[in-house]
Amino acid sequence: MIDALRGALLLSRLSDEQLERVQRHATRLRLQEGQLLFNQGDPALHFYLVLSGRLRLFRLSVDGAEKVIEIIGPGETFAEALMFLAQARYPVCASALEPVELISFDTRDFAQMLQESVETCFLIMGVLSQRLHGLVQEIENLSLHSASSRFACYLLSRLPPYKLAVELDLRKGIIASRLSIKPETLSRIEKELSTRGIIAVRGSRIHVLNLKGLEEIAALGNPSDPGALVSNGSTPN
Amino acid sequence: MIDALRGALLLSRLSDEQLERVQRHATRLRLQEGQLLFNQGDPALHFYLVLSGRLRLFRLSVDGAEKVIEIIGPGETFAEALMFLAQARYPVCASALEPVELISFDTRDFAQMLQESVETCFLIMGVLSQRLHGLVQEIENLSLHSASSRFACYLLSRLPPYKLAVELDLRKGIIASRLSIKPETLSRIEKELSTRGIIAVRGSRIHVLNLKGLEEIAALGNPSDPGALVSNGSTPN
DNA sequence: CCATCTTTTTGATCTTGATCAAGGTCGACC
DNA sequence: GGTCGACCTTGATCAAGATCAAAAAGATGG
Structure with a gap:
């Protein structure tokens, strides 16, 4: 041990x-x-x-x-x-x-x-x-992002480096709950991204066809975290 | 110092x-x-x-x-x-x-x-x-509770021990954002609770008229979580 | 006390995502 | 291979809350 x-x-x-x-x-x-x-x-x-x-x-x-x-x-x-x-x-x-x-x-x-x-x-x-x-x-x-944005984020976060496909090795229902989305809605989101040509769903494997597009969706009202913010310079200390 | x-x-x-x-x-x-x-x-x-x-x-x-x-x-x-x-x-x-x-x-x-x-x-x-x-x-x-429930929770958490009135000493907009609610919606929620006789809004002071009722709303899809630990040492009862 | 600014409320409408109810699909197991 | 049950998808509808626009109510300062 x-x-x-x-x-x-x-x-x-x-x-x-x-x-x-x-x-x-x-x-x-x-x-x-x-x-x-x-x-x-x-x-x-x-x-x-x-x-x-x-x-x-x-x-x-x-x-x-x-x-x-x-x-x-x-x-x-x-x-x-x-x-x-x-x-x-x-x-x-x-x-x-x-x-x-x-x-x-x-x-x-x-x-x-x-x-x-x-x-x-x-x-x-x-x-x-x-x-x-x-x-x-x-x-x-x-609080600030839509269900699709959260899902897009999730996909991006699970994307292996340099690859454009993810294996969603969890039941959809679990992923949905993790993202605070109802399974039905998750299903519809997948479908929508699919028809928009942004991803392709093959069973539990998801291929990213349009990375830029996916990132855009993820960023809808999303923080581009690394200090892309305008600092107004008046920081005490 | x-x-x-x-x-x-x-x-x-x-x-x-x-x-x-x-x-x-x-x-x-x-x-x-x-x-x-x-x-x-x-x-x-x-x-x-x-x-x-x-x-x-x-x-x-x-x-x-x-x-x-x-x-x-x-x-x-x-x-x-x-x-x-x-x-x-x-x-x-x-x-x-x-x-x-x-x-x-x-x-x-x-x-x-x-x-x-x-x-x-x-x-x-x-x-x-x-x-x-x-x-x-x-x-x-x-994820699990409605806006009204969150607001009710908030009120309850701010209620001084043994009292049935709170002074909301923050701008409504700030409270709204804290609760992830739009100001307009917060306003409407207050009004609704008001007309239902659960609270009475007097400026920024809110009187709780029906504690049971408020607790019920707070608990809609809410954690039973008996040990609601608030750092502020104000244990009801 | 008036002019102006900010915050809050109200009303009308729209959108997102939830809900409910069937169907499909897939895998496990006899 | 067929049946069962769990999971996922689809469709139709609904509701909570968001949005937009404008009026009302407080503040603030001259």
């Missing part, structure tokens, strides 16, 4: 001795497809590292509607942030999209050990910071 | 010596109403503690639309999370809603000093964790 642990970013700065200690309280576990790991509201006693397979983190509303917040894949950790709250409870549900292997860490133990590794604290804070940024971006997407 | 610093949660665990050091690289500054503190995309060299007045953090999209992400008031810090990223840039714009006094900290220096205070690291991680949770909640609100 130590090998698996070495691979995780969050643990990369620990000494052998520390890793050893972490490992003592870590458990390997396995989920079948569809199995729930934890429920929104459960006391957060563990955090996790995914070894193989993917999970989805989602929010449930009272009326049963669900919204996929994040897809977690191999090498990624999740729910670490809760380690630093007193009576933490998971703010989302987690369930396996496919057979999953993961390692579960005891938050108490880990936090204990953390006190001896400021370096690891910094790693964690970096991770949290990025995640924060990601969520802000997401909020902007939801 | 030291006094002001002592008040900030994030600095509460520092030794006198550390606080002294922090202070040496801290600058007090003042903004007039409407003045921009930093722009989305600017290199994040400082983080801030608000002494008085409020700011709004908002995202700008290319077409100029803006979305208020957060309102920051006295005693709160912001942009600390960026301290832990290599080439961090502010992910939002910050501007003063009214005359503001704040203290600016040098992120480099602070991070340096942080390495000697794991305790403070833990505080920060706790803060980031809560903020993360807040954003997840927000995403759920946007």
